[in-house]
Amino acid sequence: MSRLDDELRNAFKRQQPPADFTARVLERIARQPEPRPSLWQRLAALVEPPKMRWVAIGVTAALLIAIGAAQYSRLANRVVDDTGKLSQAVPTPEEKKAVVKPAEIDVVITPSSPAAIPKKHTLSLKRHQLAAARVEKAPEMKSEAEAAKDKLMLALSIASSTLNDAQKAVHDDGPKP
Amino acid sequence: MDNATGARLDDRIERSALGDQLAFEQIVTQHQGMVFSMACHFLRDRSLAEELAQEVFLSLHQNLHSIKSPEHLTFWLRKVTSHRCIDQSRRQKLRPTVSLEDVAEPAASASENDLFLSEMLRRVVDTLPEKARMVVILRYQEDLEPTEIARVLDMPLNTVKSHLRRSLSMLRDKLSRTLGEVTL
Numbered sequence: 001m002s003r004l005d006d007e008l009r010n011a012f013k014r015q016q017p018p019a020d021f022t023a024r025v026l027e028r029i030a031r032q033p034e035p036r037p038s039l040w041q042r043l044a045a046l047v048e049p050p051k052m053r054w055v056a057i058g059v060t061a062a063l064l065i066a067i068g069a070a071q072y073s074r075l076a077n078r079v080v081d082d083t084g085k086l087s088q089a090v091p092t093p094e095e096k097k098a099v100v101k102p103a104e105i106d107v108v109i110t111p112s113s114p115a116a117i118p119k120k121h122t123l124s125l126k127r128h129q130l131a132a133a134r135v136e137k138a139p140e141m142k143s144e145a146e147a148a149k150d151k152l153m154l155a156l157s158i159a160s161s162t163l164n165d166a167q168k169a170v171h172d173d174g175p176k177p
Numbered sequence: 178m179d180n181a182t183g184a185r186l187d188d189r190i191e192r193s194a195l196g197d198q199l200a201f202e203q204i205v206t207q208h209q210g211m212v213f214s215m216a217c218h219f220l221r222d223r224s225l226a227e228e229l230a231q232e233v234f235l236s237l238h239q240n241l242h243s244i245k246s247p248e249h250l251t252f253w254l255r256k257v258t259s260h261r262c263i264d265q266s267r268r269q270k271l272r273p274t275v276s277l278e279d280v281a282e283p284a285a286s287a288s289e290n291d292l293f294l295s296e297m298l299r300r301v302v303d304t305l306p307e308k309a310r311m312v313v314i315l316r317y318q319e320d321l322e323p324t325e326i327a328r329v330l331d332m333p334l335n336t337v338k339s340h341l342r343r344s345l346s347m348l349r350d351k352l353s354r355t356l357g358e359v360t361l
């Protein structure tokens with residue numbers, strides 16, 4: 001080791017900062033606003049155990065509601081079928097042929113009345129036919145709609161009670177004063 | 178660092194990361210000399226060095242969760258301090274624009290005044306480019322091997338070695354011209 005090395009070590013030996021350096025660092029830290037967590041940190045926080053429970057509950061409730069809504073929507077589609085029959089969600093080819101289209105209604109009606117029927121009258125007639133079909137099948141459809149409504153209410157009440165239980169459990173797990 | 182000290186520091190890092198202010202205060206106290214000296218030797222301005230050292234510790238406070246061990250903490254502090262010093266110097270053009278030839282020659286011999294020789298060395302090192310200057314500081318203040326310096330400064334080992342070689346040769350040349358009678 002040369003003398004130059006020794007002299008350099010001596011020249012660059014450590015120096016101490018002012019005595020209040022640590023206090024000033026801590027003061028600056030205290031003044032700093034809380035750092036906003038990044039998107040990844042917020043996503044990671046979602047899967048922490050207590051919050052994970054809420055996520056699971058939320059997903060379950062959303063699924064139950066979605067299933068109920070889908071069931072209700074399927075029954076509602078059957079009610080508005082043009083043929084007046086209670087058809088399936090996906091009609092068979094025969095059922096498709098039997099569906100009366102607006103243009104065909106015009107063809108059927110026009111020969112019986114020599115005067116041309118205005119288009120708005122044709123549409124009005126179609127609405128009347130649909131309404132008549134609904135009235136005809138009303139009791140049957142109503143009972144099915146009631147059943148669907150009951151199922152939906154049951155699903156919602158199950159979801160609600162599950163949420164209540166979970167919330168209670170989370171509160172019980174929380175820090176005691 | 179012995180095992181007991183390492184374990185204590187490890188515990189402090191863990192507690193600091195969990196928000197223990199006292200543990201963080203102990204970490205600052207333990208490392209402030211290293212961080213402040215690096216900045217002070219590099220910037221040659223105590224108030225700027227203090228400001229920079231404070232910022233390094235603020236940054237440490239925000240990144241405590243990423244510190245894995247006491248050795249990692251020291252490495253992290255050296256790395257962040259080095260890079261911040263170099264950035265600060267480049268931003269503010271702190272490096273003196275005087276050339277090596279313009280550095281004042283000492284009026285007394287080294288044997289008369291060692292402090293004067295130290296100051297002379299610091300002034301000559303101050304004329305080096307930023308990275309070369311930091312290499313010399315890490316080598317002689319922190320006593321790091323060239324491999325460790327290469328890791329801290331993210332530069333190839335051969336570059337570190339050539340910086341050191343060139344810097345020492347320049348220092349030797351300058352000082353032997355000034356203090357001809359002293360063998361360096």
